[in-house]
Amino acid sequence: MRAGVAAALLLACLASAQALYSSKDNVVTLTEKNFDELVHQGDAVVAVEFYAPWCGHCKALAPHWKKVATNLAGMAVVGAVDCDDKGNARLCASHEIQSFPTIKIFGAQKTKNPYTGAITRVGELFWGTRTAKPIVDAVIGAMTDQHIRHLKTSEELAAFRGGSEVSKVVLLTEKAETTALYKALSMQLHAGLDFAQVYLPLGKEVAAALEVEGPYPALLVIKAEGGGVERYEGELKAPALLDFLAGFSDKAKASSSDKKKEQAKAGGKEKPDKVKTLSWEEAVGLDAKEDMALLALLAGGSEACAEAEKAFRAAAADMQEVVAAAVVHVEGAQLEQAARYGADVASIAGEAGEGKCAQRVVLLPFGAEKAELDDYAVYSGGALEGKALQAWVTAAMPAFTTEVTPHNLQYFLSATAPIKPRSGDDDDDEDDEELGADALGKPMPPKLLLFTNKDEAPGVYKALALNFRQHSQKGVAFGWVRAGDDDNKGIVANMKPRTIPGLMMMIPMPQQLPNGQIQFQMGGQHYHGPLKYNSIAQWVEGMLSLLGQMAGVKPGADVEVPELAGDADLQAHCVDKGAGVCIIGLMDPASGHHASAAAALKAVAGKRAGEPLHFSTLDARKYRSFLSALGVLASDTPTVVALSASRMRYAAMPTKLGASDGGAAGEAVLDKFVDGVLGGRVRTQPLQELPRLVAGEGDAPGGSSGFGGSDHGDAGEADSGQCTMPPPGATPGSSCGGGGEEGSNAVAEPVEDEFDLSDIMSEEVSGEAALSNEEKLRRIEEQLKEEEAAAKKAAKKSKKKSKKKKSSKKKGGEDGEL
Incomplete structure (x- = not known):
């Protein structure tokens, strides 16, 4: 009987498993064969939906996705990959697709693998509401004006006209900002055309030189052959403009081909002209x-x-x-x-x-x-x-770097004021004591350390130190170590640089001592990108910005713990802040422990200010579905959950907060829990999707959904649920409408994991951009093998699970049903 029901269900699912998009739509069908050409080798921004035809959430997204494609026709590529097609299995695996639909947006930035020479773009996950407007806004946000020069004077116009042998496109407009349409055109056609913009209030001289009068905006093409000027008179729509401009680009093919060869040598992308x-x-x-x-x-x-x-x-x-x-x-x-x-x-x-x-x-x-x-x-x-x-x-640059040796290492790391550049052999410790003595009460500013085999600081590193010198007033310093020097073997062994040459940032971590004093210890964060000025500068800027946010409040200060009142607050507090762990107090104002629980949460938040932690509370009585998604019962409150939106993992504190001997005991329990989470001693569990925070949704099925979506129900509204990818060899039968014990979103076995500081911060600055596709695929295949082995092990244990575990699985199976 059961086999017959399963067979019928499977047949029903297979009957509905057909492609969601056809040739009539503006959605491009992407496959293993054309993905590289259309996404990685193309110049337009690309939005890609990875989907499965049997997934109900994908079907709900389909009309919105078609509308996105229609709205962005001619401006961006809007495509879809059917991950249920076996021919796309490697493609979907290489992009780490684990649930459907998954949306990625590929912007302008390209990287070249130094070993294979492959040109790739890294897709950014879209976390917003899955309706047309938010998706269109995200695609537009990925567009850039890096190929557009802004002209103000006739001299600049003359230089622009003489800069290359291709035709020139000039937009004269009364708007100060560059429009998305013009950005899109320049991104797609910059290989064969040069683009410029004139903001008329500041560029009247250019308009006069071109002999152009209103109405505005006015789009002109200065022809490569003869220098004649032609004004565009058609409708200002992307497809029409593309057709018009492409004609001039075709005429410039000969000179454009040379430009493309130079572009290929430069790593597959044209370097923007910032002169x-x-x-x-x-x-x-x-x-x-002061600047050079x-x-x-x-x-x-x-x-x-x-x-x-x-x-x-x-x-x-x-x-x-x-x-x-x-x-x-x-x-x-x-x-x-x-x-x-x-x-x-x-x-x-x-x-x-x-x-x-x-x-x-x-x-x-x-x-x-x-x-x-x-x-x-x-x-x-x-x-x-x-x-x-x-x-x-x-x-010719002055040295704002410090050579670091065993003699001055402590001085370098503990300095809280500008470091005077000096030789690493200087044994004068007078300044060391003066600058580093107060490290017990003051945070030591971050320090950068470059490990190199050269006998002097490389020129690029000198330029970084010079151009970031404004941070030196706060004690930020750039040091370098001769890694091959025998005297420095101890430093290399202790710091453990990933490579030679290699770069790392030493970061202050505050800890409160039993006597109330704050002690700071330095921890290292490795740089994973290419050793190029622009890449390193971007990483340093991002790290210093993140540390500035973390250091906004001194440990031990009286801090406010905000109360979350909906999806927007959860998004702003736990997602938009990027790296870090969200510590959420699930409070019950009616509980007799509420006051002591609130006091304990506030005390720990103040004591741990400056760490990558974001503290908040919510009224657990209003958000039962949120508790359910995290496996917390109403009777468990007040308690705390730790949530990492970037790692999609969470941990719930196993005891009530403030339930024993008042605030002091509750504070100690919470402190121990947070330490365990950060140190990997507390088990964390994976999330298939980020839970929603919608009041009054406690009794509604499927209450756990992605961020930003509206309530399910009315046709055409946002659907933010996810369909889980079936394990290898399995069919998507249970995901086609079944729930209960065998539902697609059953709660997974707890997995040992940790919210380690280095992992948390590296998510913001390293990523997978520097890896080749082959390396990514190898890692994914290894991960799949590990997960398959873990699944087999879990299956053997499943017979011994308690009734409580079965109940937990049923509760998990209700969320995200199709």
Whole structure:
């Protein structure tokens, strides 16, 4: 009988298992064969839904997904991958798809695997409401204007027109911000066209030079052949604009192909041009600023200097962003003033007078009032080449780095004020004691340590230290260690860098002593990305920002613990804050232990301020479905759960909070629980989806859903549930409508895991971007094997489970039914 029911159910599911999208929709069918070409090799932003045809939540999303595709036609690629198709099994596994639907958005950033040469884009998971508008907003948010130059003057226009041999697209608009439509066009067509924008209140001079009058916005194409200007007169819709502009891009194919070859050599993506064009007055104004700057002085006119300017921009892009670079066109009386930079005015005037372009590349020194310093340098290294130019620039940079040895390691790590650059052999400990003595009561600022085999700090590292010097006033410092030096073997052994060369950040962790004093210990966070200036700078900026948020309140301070009152609060407090663990007090104001529980939670929150923890409370009586999703009964409250939204794991405290001898005992119990969670001694359980926080949903089936969705019920509203991927060899039968004990969302066996600080923080800064597809797939296959082995082990134990366990499975099976 049971077999017959199962067979009937399976047949019903298979009958409904058909593709959700057809050729009539604007949704692109993505497969193992075309995914790389359309997603990784393409230039447009791509939104991908990974789905299974039998999944009810996928069916609910389908009309919204079709609407997204229609709204973004011509602006982005909206595709779908059928993970139920065996031909897409490796593709879905490589993207770690474990439930349906899963939405990923692939933005502009591409990476090149140094070993395989494969070009990939890393997709960002979409966590918002699964209706058209939030998804469209997320796709638009991934668009960039990095291929669009902003013009204000006729000189900038002339430089833009002479910059390359392709046709130019110019948008004249009364809007200050770049629209999503223009961003999308520039991203898709930048390989064969150059794009610029003119904000009319600031660019009237450009409009006059182009002889353009309203109405606005006005889209112009400056043709590669002959330089004629053609104005677009059609409707301002993406498909029509693409057709119009693609015609000019096709005419520029010959020059565009060279550009693509350069792009391939550069790692598969065109490097954005961040070289500014400055007027003479703006260039002179740089003398009063402290920052270094690299200037290309061009004399001879825009047309004559077009090639020289192009070569400088290319070299500046190749040398990374170690210093700000700009082009300055010099003419007339300005030639005489060029002598201030140490340039030979006579030779410049002579070359310009012969109709040639006179180019001098000048490095402005570090420090304000540069004219008084009189330390300008003129490049004399021959043809402009990125690496040579970068070496020349970084060699002139002052040292804001410290060589670290066993003699000054403690001084370096414990300093709470600016560190004076000095030799690692300096044994003078006078300053060490002064700067590090108060580490018991003050947090030690983070320190960066580079382990290298070189005998001096690399130029890129010097540039990082220089450009992040504003943080040095807070004690942030850049140190480096000669990893091959025998005297430093102890440092290398203790710090355990991942690689040589390798970079890590030492992070202060506060701990409150029994006497009430705060002690800080340093823990290391490794950098996992490429050792390139831009990548490291982005990581350092993100880490310092995160640490700044964590250090907002001193440990032991009187802090407010907010009360969560819905999905929006939960999203803001536990998801949007990124790294960290959310500690949520499930409170019952009617309980006799409520006051002591609230006091204990507030005391621990104050004592542990500065750690990656976010404390909050909620009224457990109002949110029964939230408790149910986390396996907590109403009779268990007041209690606490620890939730990691990024790791999709949670742990519930096994005892009531404040139930014993008042606040002090409750505080000790909570403190021990938090320590256990962070140290991996408390078991955590996986979440198939993040539970919702909707009042009055306690008796409703399927109360656990993803963030941001509206209530289920009315057709067309957001559906935020998930269908779990069946295990290998299993059918999706139970996910097609069945529940109960064999439902698709049965509570999994507890898995030993930990919310370790290094894991929590590395999720924000490392990720999988640097891994090849092959490496990702290998890891996923290993993980699947481990999970399969664990499932077999769990199956053997299932017969011995108590009635309480069976009840827990039934409760879990109700959530997310199809």
